[in-house]
Amino acid sequence: MQPILNTYMNTFEQLGLNEQLLNAIKDMGFETPSEVQDKAIPVLLAKDTDMVALAQTGTGKTAAFGFPLIQKIDANSRETQGLILSPTRELCLQITQELKNYSKYVKGLRVVAIYGGASITEQAKEVRRGAHIVVATPGRMQDMIRRNMVDITNIHTCVLDEADEMLNMGFYEDITSILSHTPREKNTWLFSATMPREVASIASEFMSNPYEITVGTKNASSKNVQHEYYMVSGRDRYLALKRLADANPDIFSVIFCRTKRDTQSVAEKLVEDGYNAAALHGDLSQNQRDLVMKSFRNRQIQMLVATDVAARGIDVDDVTHVINYQLPDEIETYTHRSGRTGRAGKSGVSMVIITRSEFRKIGAIERIIKTKFDAKQIPNSEEICEIQLFHLASKIKETEINHEVDNFIPAINDVLKGIDREELIKKMISVEFSRFANYYKNAKDLNAPSVNDRKNRSNDAGSIPSGGDVRYFINVGEKDGYDWKSLKDFLKEQLDLGRDDVFKVDVKESFSFFNTEAAHTEAILSMFSEFKMDGRFINVEISKNSGGRRNGGGGGRRNDNRGKSKGGFGNKRSKGSFDKGKSKRRSNR
Incomplete structure (x- = not known):
């Protein structure tokens, strides 16, 4: 040639x-x-x-x-x-x-x-x-x-x-x-x-x-895509998917399954559990496919479950996550899947849910895309509740006031008379948070034991010793123009840290999380004690959770078509999605 x-x-x-x-x-x-x-x-x-x-x-x-x-x-x-x-x-x-x-x-x-x-x-x-x-x-x-x-x-x-x-x-x-x-x-x-x-x-x-x-390297992945894998038991694959979804309420994702049957089954389960989800596969009529894609482009669907063949027509630049519910039969197909996100100069995340028996495929994919995966863990209940709590607070802060409520304010003030500001905030948040937290209260750990031969990889996020890193909260996020890549660059520049010293960066709408090794904690808190940017204080605090199980982003906005709210935050029509049995769920409807 x-x-x-x-x-x-x-x-x-x-x-x-x-x-x-x-x-x-x-x-x-x-x-x-x-x-x-x-x-x-x-x-x-x-x-x-x-x-x-x-x-x-x-x-x-x-x-x-x-x-x-x-x-x-x-x-x-x-x-x-x-x-x-x-x-x-x-x-x-x-x-x-x-x-x-x-x-x-x-x-x-x-x-x-x-x-x-x-x-x-x-x-x-x-x-x-x-x-x-x-x-x-x-x-x-x-x-x-x-x-x-x-x-x-x-x-x-x-x-x-x-x-x-x-x-x-x-x-x-x-x-x-x-x-x-x-x-x-x-x-x-x-x-x-x-x-x-x-x-x-x-x-x-x-x-x-x-x-x-x-353009780039042959068969290589886009530099704007972060690749992560999560190791779970085969029977927990769907529960893991929901955990990854619940960890970020603003997901806009494509979820890949190998077969039309699995695609339809996963989509139906997600819809039943209250997510804005739909299936896209070859058994749909052209009119059905057009309606699904129109809803997806308009973000009425935020979790599109698709086969590889059907997804070839997806041309949407704002997909935040690709989730490989199952790895493809042909390893090269992973390149096409991950290419659904990180488009038009934007960053994205490609997640893979695997079992221990599938672990060897990660190495094969890495050799093809010439990019290393980060080993991540499925978030636990405390981490999910923390993310959802901050998300709810941010939504309340950013919500524009509907002045149609003005006529009702005097009567509402009478109802709430005698409750101080702090107690009112706690009560308001508890309306949604308690219901969500109760469902997750006894949720089990979904993570499978780590693979020993993975521990020696110096650049593997999963190889950092337990307790050796600290999780931080920072009050900037997507609305400030950051994604995981640009926020990581900003932190490295301000803190004069190396390429791998800032990790597990999770950017939400108006706040974010990141990790460093514990040795950097004092310097970080000192740097951001009085830090201003464009006249605004940038605050950094130690998060309650260490972030060792943080998923690096992901989440789902959920919708109850019957208009009943049930867990979840930031959307009056949303409802939670929990690792409980369906009979338990129906009893609470």
Whole structure:
């Protein structure tokens, strides 16, 4: 393969794009190209060439091939000139919509989506009306070729998007058959997150001396994603999931299961236990899938339980956590999963729930993604209650007053007459906190015994001796512009500490937690005793819990459709989710 020259341009104007595309880019608010766009677009515009581009999900690959493809289209001709193959109908529809947005100022250019689960005759009519670019799933495309419903014999460009995923799904024969109906002199652009043997085979067989672009390291994970694993007994996997959810009320996550049956089962359990959750898998109708994704994008669903195949169409930049309820059968698939978070420059967390027998897979994944996992422990009841307590207090502080209550205040003051401020605060918080705490009162420890051969890893958060570190509370969080990565950098800079001296950083909405070794405690408390930033005091206190079991973030907003509150904080419709039996739960409804 030819290596591509590193151009490192700074603006879209410098990439060689025409005025129509630049106007569309301006409308969409894009300011500077991503790395894959910066490397790919100039070469694809400058010459007719094949290309292999390796980049993680969420790095802007659609624009990297979409812009040059649109610019090469002759809109005055009715012939199909470009073909894009993608693994799922969700991704197919997503790419189609993005290309339509990119080409809004290119008069007469038409993009048509071809995918299963919809009328093939209607799609054929759309193609006959004129389709300059066809975006298709391999199975439906192959079907339409067999029926002579589409003509791709004159295309000049074929794009294989998410090539590794298409091959993982068993589309090799379909892809090779489709490519056999295209002209030999076309250009093939292959975009993929990983480069397994099958992808290399496609490149070797159907491409001629392609340029290769690698954004980051081959198969490596995004630097914005923190990777964690939790070791539990197999029978406690679901309880562990709920604990991780309850540890942070503001989660916006994708939870991965291996099978459609497990996906549906876990989603149903979460809904029954009061979480805003839903399933996304292949047995849903297209209308059901569209409704689920719409609710997820609008954050009406905060815990989306999905199979790997169904999740390929998820294009949401604000996912805070990916939770691997079960590890994938193919280790390379983990790269796609973790790529659902840490997108568009934001940070994210990828959590893995494993049993002792699955521990060896962690090392295999680390070698592929070239990133180490942090060993974490499922939080206990005190830690969860502490997080929820601070969350409730923050929500109360940040809540805007609804002045419709003003007329009732005199009567309410009469009811509360004689209660001082401190006692009133305690009573108000206890209304929710007591119910939540009581459910967790006798909750068991879910953590499985540690694996001995893991203890010697110097950079493993789980290897710090028990009692050797201190947990701190700090009164800044997400609303102050911090995530786990930027807060860690801030603390290291202020305290003049090393890279690994600040760990287990958990950022909530308006407060956070972090750990250091006990030797740093005096210096930390001294530094923040009178510390001001932008005129505001930044307070650091020792937390009640040491943080040895802290999960590094995670949580769930819960919703009771019947309008009854039952544990949990920060949402009058929320209810708790506890490690009690269902019969116990129903008795308290």
